[in-house]
Amino acid sequence: MPPSLKPQAQLHHHMINPRHISSRHNHQFKRWVSLLDSQGVKAHQQCLVSGAKLRMDLLHHSSASIHEILLPPSYEMPESLPLHTTGYLLSQELFHELDVFGTKEPLVICTIPSMPLCDLTQPPIGLEILCPIGDPGNLGALLRSCRVFGVSRVILLREAVHPFHPKVIRASSGAVFVQALSLGCSVAELHRPEVLQWICALDMNGDDVATTSWPPNVRLLIGEEGIGIPSLDFPQRLSIPQIHTSIPLNATVASSIALYAYRQQHPHSSHSAIS
Amino acid sequence: MPPSLKPQAQLHHHMINPRHISSRHNHQFKRWVSLLDSQGVKAHQQCLVSGAKLRMDLLHHSSASIHEILLPPSYEMPESLPLHTTGYLLSQELFHELDVFGTKEPLVICTIPSMPLCDLTQPPIGLEILCPIGDPGNLGALLRSCRVFGVSRVILLREAVHPFHPKVIRASSGAVFVQALSLGCSVAELHRPEVLQWICALDMNGDDVATTSWPPNVRLLIGEEGIGIPSLDFPQRLSIPQIHTSIPLNATVASSIALYAYRQQHPHSSHSAIS
Numbered sequence: 130m131p132p133s134l135k136p137q138a139q140l141h142h143h144m145i146n147p148r149h150i151s152s153r154h155n156h157q158f159k160r161w162v163s164l165l166d167s168q169g170v171k172a173h174q175q176c177l178v179s180g181a182k183l184r185m186d187l188l189h190h191s192s193a194s195i196h197e198i199l200l201p202p203s204y205e206m207p208e209s210l211p212l213h214t215t216g217y218l219l220s221q222e223l224f225h226e227l228d229v230f231g232t233k234e235p236l237v238i239c240t241i242p243s244m245p246l247c248d249l250t251q252p253p254i255g256l257e258i259l260c261p262i263g264d265p266g267n268l269g270a271l272l273r274s275c276r277v278f279g280v281s282r283v284i285l286l287r288e289a290v291h292p293f294h295p296k297v298i299r300a301s302s303g304a305v306f307v308q309a310l311s312l313g314c315s316v317a318e319l320h321r322p323e324v325l326q327w328i329c330a331l332d333m334n335g336d337d338v339a340t341t342s343w344p345p346n347v348r349l350l351i352g353e354e355g356i357g358i359p360s361l362d363f364p365q366r367l368s369i370p371q372i373h374t375s376i377p378l379n380a381t382v383a384s385s386i387a388l389y390a391y392r393q394q395h396p397h398s399s400h401s402a403i404s
Numbered sequence: 405m406p407p408s409l410k411p412q413a414q415l416h417h418h419m420i421n422p423r424h425i426s427s428r429h430n431h432q433f434k435r436w437v438s439l440l441d442s443q444g445v446k447a448h449q450q451c452l453v454s455g456a457k458l459r460m461d462l463l464h465h466s467s468a469s470i471h472e473i474l475l476p477p478s479y480e481m482p483e484s485l486p487l488h489t490t491g492y493l494l495s496q497e498l499f500h501e502l503d504v505f506g507t508k509e510p511l512v513i514c515t516i517p518s519m520p521l522c523d524l525t526q527p528p529i530g531l532e533i534l535c536p537i538g539d540p541g542n543l544g545a546l547l548r549s550c551r552v553f554g555v556s557r558v559i560l561l562r563e564a565v566h567p568f569h570p571k572v573i574r575a576s577s578g579a580v581f582v583q584a585l586s587l588g589c590s591v592a593e594l595h596r597p598e599v600l601q602w603i604c605a606l607d608m609n610g611d612d613v614a615t616t617s618w619p620p621n622v623r624l625l626i627g628e629e630g631i632g633i634p635s636l637d638f639p640q641r642l643s644i645p646q647i648h649t650s651i652p653l654n655a656t657v658a659s660s661i662a663l664y665a666y667r668q669q670h671p672h673s674s675h676s677a678i679s
Contacts, residue, residue, distance in 0.1 A: 266541050270654035279647035302651045372554035376577045379545035382660040389661050
């Protein structure tokens with residue numbers, strides 16, 4: 130057999146004969162179920178991806194990270210998959226349990242990208258966000274904004290929901306796979322002077338995001354839903370002018386407007402141009 | 405008894421002796437359960453409000469619309485309530501079923517405000533939004549933005565989720581009770597020339613929201629999640645400049661940025677000043 134045919138043949142073998150799984154006591158199935166919440170994602174460093182569009186995007190951009198595909202019963206063979214991918218054919222009941230968004234599409238299990246620890250005593254480079262967002266839908270939408278506005282890195286505080294929680298992945302439309310992410314401390318540790326010195330807080334009161342002179346390198350702390358910003362002596366506070374102030378903006382919306390306002394002043398960042 | 409004491413006495417009577425309900429076959433209970441989705445809200449023109457903060461806000465601002473309060477078992481008497489409010493003490497099981505956000509706080513049943521039909525052949529007055537948003541969290545967050553940026557009215561298209569769905573109410577932080585709302589047609593009916601002439605669409609391509617000259621009176625059509633804007637010959641299209649374009653902004657985020665951009669040019673609208 131010519132070497133050029135080998136990959137195709139191997140792929141065939143995998144996908145024509147996926148392993149059947151119909152018992153919920155199966156070890157693999159238990160792992161997949163655990164990926165429906167943050168703890169399991171963290172423990173296994175894997176995530177579960179739903180939906181045809183996201184699956185196609187992953188095949189294009191990060192096929193190396195895909196390592197299992199879970200098929201619903203009697204599913205037609207999907208598009209070709211990376212060689213190292215193992216296929217599983219699940220019973221209706223088990224598939225339904227994992228297909229939490231009801232896509233009826235094959236589910237993909239991926240290795241999550243590594244997220245470096247961020248040294249917050251170092252100055253920001255480009256537009257950075259310190260993010261304590263706890264709601265998966267909010268974090269997913271925020272990651273889309275970060276990508277659109279060329280955030281150099283999203284620093285996830287310990288209060289944030291895991292970015293590879295299935296609901297975050299879905300709400301992010303896949304932005305979570307292309308946005309640079311790193312891990313920070315908890316909100317309670319931001320008071321340390323060597324950390325605090327670099328933080329600009331987005332708050333209800335502060336300099337107008339439109340008229341302030343944004344530094345090109347900025348580390349913007351955004352408020353936690355329902356809690357806001359901690360009471361610390363930040364070097365700078367920014368705010369969005371509001372006509373009615375009794376009900377605040379949603380945290381993701383406020384943050385996204387701040388990113389937009391930054392880009393009004395710095396439309397072509399060298400960092401975003403690189404990525 | 406002096407007349408001045410009568411209201412107090414009536415209130416006392418109602419709240420000291422709330423009616424006990426422990427059967428899921430109870431007609432009232434069935435109605436309350438139906439208020440957990442849009443159909444029930446529409447059928448009864450009532451909504452279910454969760455959470456201490458929203459309940460207090462309602463007591464302050466719209467007490468006339470409150471007409472029942474549902475208490476968890478062995479709950480302490482809450483703050484005083486309007487006279488016409490009837491109290492019910494629910495069994496743990498029934499209460500839990502209605503307390504979908506797990507607040508453990510009394511639930512309030514309100515009459516929903518009337519939403520007039522909007523004549524879309526008439527020109528816009530102030531900043532108007534044509535809204536097809538289907539996700540409750542997205543619509544709730546958008547209503548907060550509309551309130552913050554003084555939208556004169558939100559015109560809900562038929563594709564939109566019901567604004568008094570419990571999840572919208574919660575995500576709106578109560579903005580749904582103070583924002584002017586009206587009802588429009590479906591997206592498929594916007595092509596009529598007498599309607600289309602007034603619509604400015606927020607799209608992926610169009611004039612920059614920052615640099616375009618916004619008319620003070622504008623009817624902004626925003627995209628439906630995952631679908632976007634219909635292919636129609638709109639008199640104007642606006643868009644938000646993006647650094648990375650492969651993943652679009654969340655619909656609520658994009659709309660909120662457009663509202664912010666409008667307010668950069670029209671900071672003091674006479675309409676918002678009135679409300």
